[in-house]
Amino acid sequence: MKHLNSLLAIAILFLAVGVANAQDENNPWAFEVGVNAVDVFPAGTEDGRLPLRIMQGGENLQVRGDYFEEFYNVNDHWNILPSVSKIAIGRYIGSGFTFNAVGTINRIDQLGDAQVDDLSYYAADGEIKYSFRDLINGPGGWFDPSLGIGGGYTWVDDIGFGTANGLASLRIWLAENIAVNLQTTYKHSFEDSYGIRHFQHSAGVVFKFGGKDTDGDGIYDQDDECPETPGLPEFNGCPDTDGDGIEDRNDACPQTPGTAEFNGCPDTDGDGIADPQDECPTVAGVAALNGCPDADGDGITDAEDECPNEAGPAANNGCPWPDSDGDGVLDKDDQCPDVAGTVANNGCPEVTVEVINQLNEYSKTILFDYDKASIRQESYEALQNIADIMKEYPNTTFHIEGHTDSRGSDSYNMKLSKERAASVMNYLTTIGIPANRLTSEGYGEERPVATNNTAAGRQQNRRVEISLKKDQ
Template identity: 50%
Template sequence: MKHLNKLFGLLLLVGLSSQAQDIDNKWSISFGANAVDGGRVSAVDNVKYQFSQYFDAKMYWNVLPSVSTINVSKYVGDNFSFGVTGSVNKISKFVGDRIYDETTYTSTYPVTNPGDLSYYAVDGVVKYSFMDMIKSKIIDPSLHVGGGYTWIGDASAGTINAGYGLTLWMTKQVGFTITSTYKHSFNDSRIPNSDVPSHLQHFAGLTFKFGATDTDGDGLVDRLDACPKEAGLKEFNGCPDTDGDKIADKDDACPTEAGLAQFQGCPDTDGDGIKDKDDACPDVAGLKALNGCPDADGDGIADKNDKCPDVKGPKENGGCPWPDRDGDGVLDKDDKCPDTKGTAANQGCPEVTEDAIKKLNDYAKTILFETGRASFQKQTFPVLQSITAILKEYPTAKFSIEGHTDNTGKPATNQKLSEERAGAVKNYLVENGIAADRLTSAGFGQTKPIDSNKTKAGKANNRRVEVKLIK
């Protein structure tokens, strides 16, 4: 008992230092007396009779005439609250098992004193209030469920609980509360000091609620204060108006600068219809499309970002006109050869001439390979360099490298050799700066001779590489 009183004192201290349990305040405390029914509800085996003596306090109720129950709970929203209840009692009325009289065909449930057994219980409670539903400020009915642990003498057991309650609010802060809870134990027998029977526990006492807080001290409670942490004016629902422009700071996009309502309290210094906060040029009237900045040359680029503010030019070139360094009518941005005159059809590059094709093939005819292989003879490298130089003069042109052989050997071998030799030329050109996507290679073996294969000179002519323009 001594230790339980200390627990009640601690819970009471927590409750009294907390706020009330409602939409404004999250905590409440209730304390008063409790009554335990002695276990009749579990002793009776017929549902009809379990609650038949529900109000028979004289016969079945165990009451400790003092503050014997305390509850501290917290409001969690949507009319729900969660709390912890501690209670103490003394069991001097214990309902035993049914005694059936076969003569009279009646059942009795003996009530005995098991020895003034101590009763302690700690329970968790989830409560739902119907006060908002019935739209009353005085009558507060509720239902609750939960569970806990109960000690009766030397016995103890966990219970599952459910019940109802009613609070009548005498003032905004003080109410009279009654509750009734069915506590179901899973003990099968009913031996004092060994078992905890299922039973009813009733409570009657006071519930205290405490006033809502006014954090900023401006005379409006926090729930009704649109700015609960800043002292403000009632005309603005408790919010301040720092710059005095008749727009509350919480609605004022510029709370420290007096402004206009049309701009959410922000100023427009240059009068261009754009508030200074969003105006990239707040001191010079400009265009909305350019965030308030002027555009002297009308090219759609703000003067502050225009490298040529007095001459129209595209945004991609910083507001300046595109140059054409080689004067071929193709702007440098589109000119693949900006320093060499070309044609628009060839992206500003010069067209490949027939003379250039002739030179390429004159060189190609002199490319020498090792016999039966795709590797170059040493004296061929200057020729390959000359071919590379010509191709670089036409950076957008695409070419096909074609390999051919004479009829010496098997056709399949010659086909493979011609492909490898054409590929070797292509690889050399790529390795020396010609883009791979400009070149293709193919081999035709001995299928396209340009001379007779019956003479040594004719065979030499047939062993060749050709360079063709891809149009």
């Protein structure tokens, strides 16, 4: 009884440890506490006698029965100690194999059909078992049959002998870490003189324990890909902080729910650009502008576009270039933006023959003081008309020509023609024509337009003409 009490105390201790460390099927350790029964009758012998000599009144005890005969005859053959009589500790090896160390006690009062005085029974055994649980049910099934082999040493009173064991067991899992275990073990003695073949049956409760769950997420470290951070089973123990179905390790925005398309980041404005890359995350835009809108499609974001609804170049802040005079030449390229012209003349009007003729009709009326370069006052109106026409062609350079008749010396006529042409040019600058748009030259009597033999011809030769300045 002393031994029984010690074993019971150990069983209670292991039971407490097992409950306190209840784990799932991946836990490597298991503890079993239960009862056992010893039966020698169905073990069979060739001569029907027990090879173990236990003197009971000087007689050798008889045994009847062949192998497995009356295997379930509990009342006549089984020796059962009505107390905790089995403890076992097991360690998972891998690939379905488990090693168990088993200790059992019993009291023998039946050897076959013979009654004997109470004999003490102690056994220490090692077992290697293979579980068919995963093959039959898949991982986590409740039905867990096993086959195994082992060996041990048994004492009946003061006689000890070694055994080779074969066993079959059935565990029924009531929870992830608790099972009922039913087991039958055949123990074959190696000593003919002292050993005894027998069956040992047991029933017990198994507790699995020993798994480590550092982060406390219910997924043990050996299966937890993030053992130090609480996570979810569907991500093998790794977290999904924002709950978007994308684990943090693969989530570019682990604190903000997003979609797999954008690696876990959101696209608030639905423009197909993830918020971290979207410079305008709340307003739908285009990829070319980093997610910002471009209503007029001119390649300039609306925020920077002074004309967001009208396409224009960046050089003009997103607004189209104006064509103030409507001549088809944009103001930026138009040398005469306020006067309609031609494309060929950079937006400025082109001087026609008719215009030159009109200028010269006015220039014919310009009068000078006799034998001088000073302009007579009655010519001012004609000069104003000339200036007004010139202003219509702001990019044109006009050439003022002075001419004389043949009277007088050539040198004098040349000098007078130059002075009169210069006088006209200077006057025009005083009434608004830029000096850089005017040139003057005198030609004396070199370019007559009529005969100098008559007074009328000489009058035509004394003249001022206006022409276009030709490129040198």
